[in-house]
Amino acid sequence: MLLINGKTTSEQIKSEIAQRVAEIKKEGGKIPHLAAILVGNDGASQTYVGAKVKSCQQVGFESTLVRLEETVTEEELLKAVADINENPEIDGLIVQLPLPKHISVEKVTNKIKPEKDVDGFTPSNVGRMTLGWPSYVAATPYGIVELLKRYDIETSGKHCVVIGRSHIVGSPMSILMARNEYPGNCTVTLTHSRTKNLPEITKTADILIVAIGKPEFVTAEMVKEGATVIDVGIHRIADESKKSGFRLIGDVKFDEVAAKASAITPVPGGVGPMTIASLLYNTLLAAEGKIY
Ligand code: GUN
Numbered sequence: 001m002l003l004i005n006g007k008t009t010s011e012q013i014k015s016e017i018a019q020r021v022a023e024i025k026k027e028g029g030k031i032p033h034l035a036a037i038l039v040g041n042d043g044a045s046q047t048y049v050g051a052k053v054k055s056c057q058q059v060g061f062e063s064t065l066v067r068l069e070e071t072v073t074e075e076e077l078l079k080a081v082a083d084i085n086e087n088p089e090i091d092g093l094i095v096q097l098p099l100p101k102h103i104s105v106e107k108v109t110n111k112i113k114p115e116k117d118v119d120g121f122t123p124s125n126v127g128r129m130t131l132g133w134p135s136y137v138a139a140t141p142y143g144i145v146e147l148l149k150r151y152d153i154e155t156s157g158k159h160c161v162v163i164g165r166s167h168i169v170g171s172p173m174s175i176l177m178a179r180n181e182y183p184g185n186c187t188v189t190l191t192h193s194r195t196k197n198l199p200e201i202t203k204t205a206d207i208l209i210v211a212i213g214k215p216e217f218v219t220a221e222m223v224k225e226g227a228t229v230i231d232v233g234i235h236r237i238a239d240e241s242k243k244s245g246f247r248l249i250g251d252v253k254f255d256e257v258a259a260k261a262s263a264i265t266p267v268p269g270g271v272g273p274m275t276i277a278s279l280l281y282n283t284l285l286a287a288e289g290k291i292y
Pocket of ligand 1: 139
C-alpha cells in the first residue's frame with residue numbers, strides 16, 4: 001500500500017516556489033503578493049488565514065491581511081475588494097469563507113477580478129476550468145490533481161467515483177478527472193447525499209475521492225481491492241489521550257480502508273497541506289501573468 005504523503009509533497013512544492021521567487025528577485029522582477037480578507041472572528045477561519053499568511057512568508061511572497069469586523073456592511077466589503085482589484089502591487093486576492101449571513105457570497109465572489117482570483121471561485125475561472133482553458137483551479141481539487149501526478153497514479157480509462165458535489169471540491173474534481181489530459185481521462189461518477197445504492201457504486205471505483213464531510217463515512221466494504229482512495233474530509237474529535245484533547249480524522253475509516261487500497265491519503269497529512277501549496281502556486285502564476 002502506497003501512502004500518499006501530502007505533507008512532504010507540499011513542502012517540495014513550496015521549496016520549488018521559493019526557488020522561483022529567489023530567481024525573480026535576482027532578475028529584479030515582481031515579487032508575488034497575496035492579499036487575504038478575513039471578516040469576523042471565526043476560530044477556524046483565523047487559523048486557515050494565519051497559515052496562508054505564514055506560508056507566504058516561508059516562500060518569500062509579500063502578503064497583506066485585511067481584517068474586517070463581523071458587522072461590516074456588504075457595501076464596505078465590496079469596496080475593500082474593489083480597492084485590492086485596483087492595487088497594482090497585489091497579484092492575488094482571497095476572501096476567506098464563510099462570510100456573515102448578511103453578506104452575499106455571490107456578490108462578493110463576483111466582485112473579485114478574475115485575474116486576481118487565486119482561489120478559482122469566480123464564475124469566470126470556474127467556466128474557464130470547465131472549458132479546459134487556462135484558469136485558476138480551486139486549491140483542493142488542484143492539490144489532489146498534483147498528488148495524483150507526483151505519485152504517478154494511472155488515471156486513463158479508470159472509473160473515478162467522487163462523493164460530494166460541493167462547488168469547491170466535488171463538482172470541479174469530477175470535471176478535472178473527466179478531461180482529456182493527465183491526470184484525467186477517467187469515466188467519472190459524481191455521487192451525493194441523494195444517490196441510491198452508494199456502496200454498489202463506490203465498490204466499482206478504481207479511484208475514490210471522498211468529500212462528503214462526514215467522519216469515517218467510507219468503510220472497507222465500500223471500497224474495491226486495489227483502489228486509490230483520496231480523503232478530503234477533516235474532523236476534530238475529542239481524544240483524552242492527546243495533549244491537545246482532540247485528534248483529526250477524515251471521511252474515510254483509514255485503517256480498514258488502507259488494508260484494501262493500493263494507495264491512500266492519510267488525515268492529517270494528505271490533501272490538507274496541499275491546499276495551501278496550490279494557493280501559493282496560483283499566486284505565483286498570477287504574478288507572472290501566466291493565466292490571463
Ligand atoms: N473556506 C474554506 N476553504 C476555503 C478556501 O479554499 N478559500 C477561501 N477563501 N475560503 C475557504
